[in-house]
Amino acid sequence: MNKGYVRILGIRIDKLTNQGAYNKFLTFFDEKGTKTIYTPNTEIVMKAQEDEELKEVLENGDMIIPDGIGLIYASKIYGLGLSERVTGIDMMEKMLDYCNKTGKSIFILGGKPGVAETAMMNIQSQYSNILSAGTMDGFFSEDEELKVVDKINESKCDILFVALGAPKQEKWIAKYQKVLTASVAIGVGGCVDVWSGNAKRAPQVFIKLGLEWFYRLLTDPRRIFRMMAIPKFIVKVLITRNKG
Numbered sequence: 118m119n120k121g122y123v124r125i126l127g128i129r130i131d132k133l134t135n136q137g138a139y140n141k142f143l144t145f146f147d148e149k150g151t152k153t154i155y156t157p158n159t160e161i162v163m164k165a166q167e168d169e170e171l172k173e174v175l176e177n178g179d180m181i182i183p184d185g186i187g188l189i190y191a192s193k194i195y196g197l198g199l200s201e202r203v204t205g206i207d208m209m210e211k212m213l214d215y216c217n218k219t220g221k222s223i224f225i226l227g228g229k230p231g232v233a234e235t236a237m238m239n240i241q242s243q244y245s246n247i248l249s250a251g252t253m254d255g256f257f258s259e260d261e262e263l264k265v266v267d268k269i270n271e272s273k274c275d276i277l278f279v280a281l282g283a284p285k286q287e288k289w290i291a292k293y294q295k296v297l298t299a300s301v302a303i304g305v306g307g308c309v310d311v312w313s314g315n316a317k318r319a320p321q322v323f324i325k326l327g328l329e330w331f332y333r334l335l336t337d338p339r340r341i342f343r344m345m346a347i348p349k350f351i352v353k354v355l356i357t358r359n360k361g
């Protein structure tokens with residue numbers, strides 16, 4: 118079997134390393150239309166079990182990277198061969214680096230008012246060649262969505278970063294994929310909060326030990342309810358493995 122993707126609890130996850138994901142991202146500029154990148158973790162895979170729309174969105178994305186240590190463990194248990202975690206935040210960094218080298222422009226959509234602007238300022242102070250096509254907060258009504266799309270398209274951005282929280286951002290990107298004009302749209306969740314300085318990424322030691330989720334729990338205990346998905350995921354993976 119060499120399909121380029123695996124299935125974890127029925128959800129498509131692409132068999133890509135960090136380098137492979139970056140290489141695939143580069144090919145998106147040679148193709149027509151907006152290419153989509155989604156970064157599911159364990160929690161999203163669990164959500165997609167009960168959310169047919171989300172499952173469909175992930176099925177039809179252009180690149181689905183394994184952003185969660187739980188997915189790597191599940192792959193080990195099933196013997197599927199996912200070799201490493203490819204996080205949204207690392208992917209975003211590589212994309213920013215590419216934009217910096219090539220002078221491409223980015224648009225950031227999402228976060229509370231002011232967050233995307235601050236994130237953009239911080240990005241530009243680190244990557245001086247990146248062009249800002251614009252920013253917009255992520256709190257708008259459904260009636261305003263088309264105006265938001267117009268604003269993004271008028272900005273002529275090359276890459277659109279969408280931070281509306283998962284799974285809202287994935288569904289939103291999929292809904293407008295055909296009318297968007299950016300080359301790439303990616304759901305980046307809390308990464309914009311990290312770039313704005315409102316949230317911190319876990320220290321390297323937590324990341325290396327596969328405990329980034331634990332750090333996020335320590336720093337934001339309200340996540341406990343969302344994180345209940347993790348033990349449920351592990352149980353489900355073990356049960357389905359035993360069923361063969």
Ligand code: UDP
Nearest residue numbers: 227228229255256280281282283306307310
């Ligand atoms: N967010 C938004 N609009 C919404 C809901 C959420 O812009 O309608 C933003 C929120 O302010 C935060 C980001 O989405 O900056 C990520 O949310 P969350 O913490 O749920 O992200 P994830 O767990 O996906 O990283």
